[in-house]
Amino acid sequence: AQRTIANYLQAAGYTTAIAGKWQLGGGSQTPHNFGFDEYLLWQLETGDYWGRFKNPTLTRNGEPTRKHPGKYGPDVLSDFVLDFIERHRAEPFFVFYSEVLTHDPFQPTPDHPDYAAHDETRVNDPKYFPGMVGYLDRNVGRLVAKLDALGIREQTLVIFMGDNGTSPQITSVMNGRPVRGDKAGHLDTAIHVPLIASWKGTINPGQVRDDLVEALDVFATASEAGRVTVPNVRKDGFSLYPTLTTGAP
Numbered sequence: 001a002q003r004t005i006a007n008y009l010q011a012a013g014y015t016t017a018i019a020g021k022w023q024l025g026g027g028s029q030t031p032h033n034f035g036f037d038e039y040l041l042w043q044l045e046t047g048d049y050w051g052r053f054k055n056p057t058l059t060r061n062g063e064p065t066r067k068h069p070g071k072y073g074p075d076v077l078s079d080f081v082l083d084f085i086e087r088h089r090a091e092p093f094f095v096f097y098s099e100v101l102t103h104d105p106f107q108p109t110p111d112h113p114d115y116a117a118h119d120e121t122r123v124n125d126p127k128y129f130p131g132m133v134g135y136l137d138r139n140v141g142r143l144v145a146k147l148d149a150l151g152i153r154e155q156t157l158v159i160f161m162g163d164n165g166t167s168p169q170i171t172s173v174m175n176g177r178p179v180r181g182d183k184a185g186h187l188d189t190a191i192h193v194p195l196i197a198s199w200k201g202t203i204n205p206g207q208v209r210d211d212l213v214e215a216l217d218v219f220a221t222a223s224e225a226g227r228v229t230v231p232n233v234r235k236d237g238f239s240l241y242p243t244l245t246t247g248a249p
Contacts, residue, residue, distance in 0.1 A: 005222050006035030009094045012228045017084045019077045020098030028062040040080040042073065042100055052100040053107050054120035072110050074101050078139045082146045089150045094226065099139065102132040104167055109135040126169045144198070153200040157225050157244075159218060162193030203244050211243055 006016045015037055022031070022041040031039040042052045044059040051057030056073030059065040060080075068076055081097050105124035108114040109131050140160060147153045166172065166181030166189070173179070182189040195213055197203055216237030223233070224241040 002034075004034045005219050006094060006096065008035070008223060008228045008230050008233060009092075009226050010035045010037070011230050012092075012226060014092045014094045014226060015088045016094045016096075017081070018096040018098065019081050019084075020100055022098075028059065032062075036096070038084060040077060042077075050105060050121045052103075053105070053109075054115070054118070074099065074135060074139055075110070078142055082142065085143075085146055086150065089152055092226070094222070097143070099136060101136040101139070102129060104169070106132065106169075111135065126167075129170050154202070157197065157199045157202070157222075159221070160194065160196040160198075161215065161218070162195075163215075165190040165193065197240070197244050199244070209243060211240070213240065 006018070010016050016035055017038040018031055018036045019040045020042065022039075022044045024030070026033075027045065031041065031044070038061055040058055040060045042048075042056065042058055045065045046057060048057055051067070052073045054072060055067055055069050056071060056076060057065060057067050058073070058076065077097075077100065081095055084095060085093065105120075106126050106128045107120060107123045108118055108128050111134070112128065112131050114128075144153070144158065147156050147158070165183045165185070165187075167183050168181050168185075170181045171178050172181070179189060184190065198205075214237055217240055218237070220235040220237045220239040221241050221244070222228075223235055224239040
């Protein structure tokens with residue numbers, strides 16, 4: 001059977017959770033089989049496209065999949081992650097937080113005046129994309145603030161990474177230059193995504209590295225950072241741990 005980094009960290013004594021996108025099929029026990037003690041997921045048992053933002057449809061820890069009227073999906077997921085961290089702050093933990101923002105359908109966030117009236121089963125307008133980026137940024141800030149409040153920033157490696165380039169519907173501006181997204185393509189704007197690592201007291205802040213990195217490297221990195229000692233594990237990718245800790249404060 002296939003095993004994930006969560007399986008190996010779980011075997012090494014970590015309590016584990018996953019929140020956000022799933023999109024891998026299976027049933028209510030599948031996330032547990034892949035090493036996650038707890039989960040709150042969108043698209044675990046349904047292929048629904050719309051139900052991730054306003055009035056989201058989510059599955060939690062084997063409970064029946066249900067809609068959450070009056071809630072905003074990213075808020076429900078963020079609350080779940082912060083609650084998990086607070087409950088397990090005194091022990092080793094691992095969270096795979098697969099945010100549903102900023103994917104289409106592009107819709108207003110609760111901060112936008114259009115939020116209350118918009119139909120979440122129909123709206124898909126790129127004009128709402130900047131607000132979604134801002135809301136994602138706020139949720140990342142909530143996570144870091146929680147780690148600070150609990151006094152565990154120095155014991156926690158945070159890796160923030162995009163999964164693919166922006167939709168071709170979106171044109172961003174970088175250093176004054178317009179950049180059109182190329183998701184599902186093969187250009188730099190399709191495969192060159194953000195990667196930020198933060199670990200107070202271990203990673204020296206403000207560094208910019210030009211190492212060639214692939215998403216598979218997260219497996220080996222988390223293994224080394226988490227001191228996984230399960231024998232005969234073939235780690236896809238290369239560990240970034242030595243690079244991240246070079247010149248540590």
